[in-house]
Amino acid sequence: MTDQEPTFTKADAALSVTGNAPAFQAGDVGSSPAGRSNLMRSERKMEHIVPTIIFIAVFSILIGGGIWAYRNEKRCWNNGHCECGEPWECFGNDSSNARGYHCLNPRHEHPPNLWVSYPGIDTT
Numbered sequence: 001m002t003d004q005e006p007t008f009t010k011a012d013a014a015l016s017v018t019g020n021a022p023a024f025q026a027g028d029v030g031s032s033p034a035g036r037s038n039l040m041r042s043e044r045k046m047e048h049i050v051p052t053i054i055f056i057a058v059f060s061i062l063i064g065g066g067i068w069a070y071r072n073e074k075r076c077w078n079n080g081h082c083e084c085g086e087p088w089e090c091f092g093n094d095s096s097n098a099r100g101y102h103c104l105n106p107r108h109e110h111p112p113n114l115w116v117s118y119p120g121i122d123t124t
Contacts, residue, residue, distance in 0.1 A: 070118050077114065077121050088114060088122075 080087055088101035098117035105111070116122045 070121075073116055073118055074121050077116060080122070082112060084108065 077088075082088060082103035082105065084103065084105050084107065086103050086105040089104055090099055090101055092100050094100065094115070096117065098115045099122055101114045101116065101122075103111050
């Protein structure tokens with residue numbers, strides 16, 4: 001084995017003198033037009049990954065929240081019956097066209113109310 005002196009390239013010399021990395025030079029990886037094109041293409045792909053992930057996450061939360069709210073109203077509606085077994089009675093609509101129901105069972109100290117806003121829950 002022989003001891004070899006470390007070899008420096010022009011890029012190493014420019015970095016040691018200026019403290020800044022030099023721009024692409026002939027012979028560097030990616031310095032050909034095809035290499036730069038591939039590099040730019042991969043950078044453009046990376047630019048779209050984070051916004052796409054954020055969009056998918058927000059969209060999933062919105063859809064999941066809507067499904068959860070629909071299922072919660074359907075569970076509370078209980079096929080038209082209060083938890084005591086008496087049927088719900090409609091007492092009106094609000095400004096967003098949600099239907100209001102209450103239980104007429106006299107055994108309730110505070111009669112429960114239910115507002116149904118999703119279509120198809122309270123129709124038979």
